[in-house]
Amino acid sequence: MIAETRWIKAGDLARLLGLAEDEVTRYLPADLLDGLDYLSLDDAEAGAVRKRALRIVRDPKLTAAGPAMIGRWERGWGEILERVRRQGVSEASLAPQYFRHDVLRLGGRYIRANRTGFEPRLYAAMRAVLFADLFAGVDQVTEFGCGTGHNLLQLHRIFPNLRLTGCDWAAPSQELVGLIAASEDAQMIGVRFDMGILEGREDLQIGAGAGVMTVHALEQLGSRFEPFLDYLVAARPAVALHIEPIVELYDAADPFDAPAIAYHKKRGYLAGFLPALEARAAAGQIEILKSHRSGFGSTFHEAYSIVVWRAV
Numbered sequence: 001m002i003a004e005t006r007w008i009k010a011g012d013l014a015r016l017l018g019l020a021e022d023e024v025t026r027y028l029p030a031d032l033l034d035g036l037d038y039l040s041l042d043d044a045e046a047g048a049v050r051k052r053a054l055r056i057v058r059d060p061k062l063t064a065a066g067p068a069m070i071g072r073w074e075r076g077w078g079e080i081l082e083r084v085r086r087q088g089v090s091e092a093s094l095a096p097q098y099f100r101h102d103v104l105r106l107g108g109r110y111i112r113a114n115r116t117g118f119e120p121r122l123y124a125a126m127r128a129v130l131f132a133d134l135f136a137g138v139d140q141v142t143e144f145g146c147g148t149g150h151n152l153l154q155l156h157r158i159f160p161n162l163r164l165t166g167c168d169w170a171a172p173s174q175e176l177v178g179l180i181a182a183s184e185d186a187q188m189i190g191v192r193f194d195m196g197i198l199e200g201r202e203d204l205q206i207g208a209g210a211g212v213m214t215v216h217a218l219e220q221l222g223s224r225f226e227p228f229l230d231y232l233v234a235a236r237p238a239v240a241l242h243i244e245p246i247v248e249l250y251d252a253a254d255p256f257d258a259p260a261i262a263y264h265k266k267r268g269y270l271a272g273f274l275p276a277l278e279a280r281a282a283a284g285q286i287e288i289l290k291s292h293r294s295g296f297g298s299t300f301h302e303a304y305s306i307v308v309w310r311a312v
């Protein structure tokens with residue numbers, strides 16, 4: 001049987017984000033869902049992908065996140081910095097190198113995107129709606145682990161008057177944020193900051209009522225997030241957004257989730273963060289506004305779960 005091409009529509013994006021469809025259409029730029037067509041894999045293809053995913057986890061070359069990885073991030077973002085110097089600031093020149101999967105996880109099954117760029121485009125659409133929905137009422141947003149700064153560029157284009165800070169432990173990130181600020185005439189600065197040991201905190205000011213976010217960045221801390229979470233809670237943000245792989249939102253009994261859980265653990269990604277937030281909510285320090293598994297991911301895991309909280 002020939003698989004039927006499907007398209008991501010506003011209703012699908014709403015389900016991914018845990019929002020009502022009209023909330024999505026209110027904020028969604030018209031062209032952001034263009035070209036998001038895909039096929040569902042049949043059982044035989046999906047079985048082959050699952051086997052590949054389980055094999056990858058046993059590959060000794062698969063590295064774990066952690067403090068030893070700083071050199072790799074410096075090198076990766078150094079390459080992007082060279083590209084941005086050559087080509088100028090744009091969404092394309094700032095795009096991280098690692099979006100290369102065409103087989104993806106969506107709604108509990110594997111799909112094959114019909115075009116390259118499906119994953120970063122859907123991810124950009126998700127961010128566009130979340131940013132517009134969550135950051136309308138704040139005057140500054142700090143992104144931790146901001147990498148190339150492409151999320152900040154997008155946020156600046158939605159809210160040009162926002163004061164933006166991009167923190168990262170890798171030095172090329174601060175240069176990239178500086179180039180974005182200059183080319184967009186944006187109120188945006190880069191700060192060198194290590195989320196693991198809080199080095200750089202004296203250079204950071206998060207005002208009362210600010211927004212904070214991490215996007216695929218807290219994942220890098222594994223279970224070493226507690227000092228950073230204490231720091232964030234003490235900053236009393238009006239809104240904190242995390243788009244991260246949240247291992248507690250998988251279903252350990254579901255065979256589709258088994259390879260993703262194994263991959264998450266092998267990579268040393270975030271563990272215990274959602275329970276830690278729930279404990280703080282129970283203690284009356286914060287309110288959790290959303291904790292939602294989008295069901296979207298790359299071939300091997302789902303880095304697009306959404307957690308939103310605020311200080312109380």
Ligand SMILES: C[S@@+](CC[C@H](N)C(=O)[O-])C[C@H]1O[C@@H](n2cnc3c(N)ncnc32)[C@H](O)[C@@H]1O
Pocket residue numbers: 073074096144145146147148150151167168169170173193194195196197214215216217220221
């Ligand atoms: C997967 S990238 C995501 C970058 C960016 N948030 C994005 O969405 O494209 C992870 C980022 O976390 C940064 N990072 C990893 N560990 C960190 C740490 N301990 N402190 C600060 N940044 C860190 C890396 O340098 C990298 O920029």
